[in-house]
Amino acid sequence: MSALSVQGLAFTYTSGGDELFDGLSHEFAPGKITAVTGPSGRGKSTLLYVLGLMLTPSRGEVRIQGEAVSSAPDAARSGIRAAMLGFVFQDAALDPSRSVLDSVMEPSLYAGRTRRDSLERARQLLDELGVGARADHRPGQISGGQAQRVAVARALMNNPAVILADEPTGNLDPSNAEGVIDILSKAAGSQQRTVVIATHDPYVIRRSDEVLSL
Numbered sequence: 737m738s739a740l741s742v743q744g745l746a747f748t749y750t751s752g753g754d755e756l757f758d759g760l761s762h763e764f765a766p767g768k769i770t771a772v773t774g775p776s777g778r779g780k781s782t783l784l785y786v787l788g789l790m791l792t793p794s795r796g797e798v799r800i801q802g803e804a805v806s807s808a809p810d811a812a813r814s815g816i817r818a819a820m821l822g823f824v825f826q827d828a829a830l831d832p833s834r835s836v837l838d839s840v841m842e843p844s845l846y847a848g849r850t851r852r853d854s855l856e857r858a859r860q861l862l863d864e865l866g867v868g869a870r871a872d873h874r875p876g877q878i879s880g881g882q883a884q885r886v887a888v889a890r891a892l893m894n895n896p897a898v899i900l901a902d903e904p905t906g907n908l909d910p911s912n913a914e915g916v917i918d919i920l921s922k923a924a925g926s927q928q929r930t931v932v933i934a935t936h937d938p939y940v941i942r943r944s945d946e947v948l949s950l
């Protein structure tokens with residue numbers, strides 16, 4: 737069963753504008769990277785927010801492990817988000833006032849794991865992603881490529897079945913973009929996660945297993 741699928745999906749911002757997605761049905765393949773592409777304004781970022789249960793579809797549904805979850809009550813959606821979904825944003829979106837290690841640990845503490853377990857997993861992930869030496873730095877003291885690796889570590893912290901990444905290479909040079917896609921590719925291929933990346937970047941599209949054009 738696909739960890740993530742949509743059926744008959746459409747979304748309209750309450751402030752108006754066109755309906756997006758036109759009744760889209762799609763199963764996102766586990767163990768693969770799916771690139772969501774398409775012209776600017778077609779709704780790539782919005783789709784990620786709908787898949788991430790942060791926006792509720794106006795028609796159709798999002799299914800996670802086969803269950804329709806997009807119109808579940810807020811608390812249920814927050815719980816599913818914390819347990820099943822990891823997010824990576826274009827600018828890493830790390831809290832500037834906290835250390836890298838604290839930012840990476842936070843989702844695990846929020847999910848109810850002990851400080852000790854969370855610390856151990858956060859250090860292990862940061863080491864695996866090549867940024868272990870930066871654990872005590874603040875986001876302002878590390879490079880953009882390092883910050884994006886930290887953001888991926890944070891997204892992986894709760895071992896999510898699904899990773900949603902919005903233009904994760906948008907601010908990176910080619911070698912850092914390659915590093916981040918290598919990590920996401922490993923998160924998909926060897927760990928059987930479903931990885932969905934909204935992107936314009938031809939390099940990311942080339943490295944993806946499937947392409948969904950909006």
Ligand SMILES: Nc1ncnc2c1ncn2[C@@H]1O[C@H](COP(=O)(O)OP(=O)(O)OP(=O)(O)O)[C@@H](O)[C@H]1O
Nearest residue numbers: 749751752753774775776777778779780781782783
């Ligand atoms: N908060 C919002 N309220 C109302 N309309 C919005 C909001 N956010 C986005 N939109 C509109 O919804 C449409 C889809 O926006 P979205 O950012 O998802 O597109 P995109 O394909 O990711 O674009 P880009 O490639 O430029 O990032 C656009 O027409 C946009 O103006």
